[in-house]
Amino acid sequence: MTHELASAVGLPSPTPAEGPLAASNSSKGRGWWRDAVIYQVYVRSFADSDGDGIGDLRGTTQRLPYLAQLGIDAVWLTPFYASPQADGGYDVADYRTVDPLFGNLADADDLVRTAHELGMRVIVDIVPNHTSDQHPWFRAALAGPTSQSAGSARERYYFRPGKGPAGELPPNDWESVFGGPAWTRTADGEWYLHLFAPEQPDLNWDNREVHEEFESVLRFWLDLGVDGFRIDVAHGMIKAAGLPDIGHKEQARLIGAQKLPFFDQDGVHEIHRSWRRLLDSYPGDRIGVAEAWAPSPDRLALYVRPDELHQAFNFQFLRCPWDPAAMRAVIDESLAATASVGATTTWVLSNHDVVRHPTRYGGGRRGLRRARAAALLMLALPGSAYVYQGEELGLPEVTDLPDEVRQDPAFFRAAGQDGFRDGCRVPIPWAGQEPPYGFGPGSSWLPQPDSWRELSVEAQTGDPYSTLELYRSALELRRRLPGGPMRWLPGPEGLLALSRPGLVCTLNTTGSVIEIPLPGRLLLSTDGMEPSGDTARIPTDSCAWWAI
Structure with missing residues (x-):
């Protein structure tokens, strides 16, 4: 979608910014995070500047213009702190030092300044549950x-x-x-x-030294200029008194399904309140983002009460199957729960800990069609959205990595590959016909499939049918639409149809074409469909936006 086409269908142009972040700061009292699109950079797999096969901060900085052109509001960086790398940097040995694998403090400072100059904010990971x-x-x-x-x-x-x-x-x-x-x-x-x-x-958060240390760590990075923190295991810092037995095997299956004595304990909220007070003491709308696995939308909403954090990832939406009733229920419950505390919902489809959604939705051509449609649905919903690196390229999970290159600690404590995390962390392809596809001057720490030459940024740029151009168009249109609440529209079985001011979104979840009266002027479609007369034929596993 070009600027000319957006204008032709009657969409307003964005208000010009006065300075790099003026547009976000101008809506006082509302909060830039409430409808932001935030891009997750898994640092070791994004861009390698020095040829060691591992992505780094300097490489990320060099690629920031790509994210600005994509239409991203903020960047979330996974841990780059000093670490033995037993768990991809989520085992931190020094929270105030950049690991030499990723650069140094000067590189971190340069990244933050460059992002701000490009009009984007920077969120960094903080790992408070463990060291x-x-x-x-x-x-x-x-x-x-x-x-x-x-x-x-x-x-x-x-x-x-x-x-x-x-x-x-x-x-x-x-x-x-x-x-x-x-x-x-x-x-x-x-x-x-x-x-x-x-x-x-x-860590034992009943110990006062732990509280004092993390307050100091947060101040260190806020003083450097970061705009917020994604809080790893935000639901896990407090354990039930006495550390009682659970009496159930395979406890990992219970995470996010019920309250456990080591997760989602009520005491975590006082920690988040104290961090909110700290964030509010800094200028510029600094935010906290909870990675919280909660058993219900109502429990998740507790993390984003007015005196706590600003966002919490909606993992119920991520886990939702390709089923219209389930999708509608999750969306309704999520919006109601966050509205009850005056917050907005934070939608997400993939991240560095889960199987990429084109593969979760069935893989192959069908999985990609559904992934593209789900992305358009997500970006049409009220609230904020996160995009995991490579999602905008339609990257699938890599399921055939050799055992000898695996690094996910979960892989070594269980059998098989499905469900483990190396497959979603393979470095993304930028350009060229051979691995590492412009990731860096040397080979990459995890091997990339030969098929990814067709999925690189270079290969997809300018192709109106590519997933990359779909995301670029959707993000541009999203900025231009006026926003506001949504309501569901009636439609045939298997069709999800919703409206927001200026927009109708239609999603066909069935295996056949659905015909409906023309909802408006076609803005964007995941399959390049063209309406005919007064009728719209919505292809299987596709989504479209309509101007009204």
């Missing part, structure tokens, strides 16, 4: 006295004596999200808690 086992605190804990000693460094973590005659059994039955027990025994016989990998010991 690396190489963090100075944990090393001191292992070297010091046991948890039974007053003032022990182990009080910052969860160290406990084991059960059994010789303490040979874990303190409780909790399981790691990555598989296996959530406890590891130390050389002196005590056990420590890690809800993820053994290299990621959980």
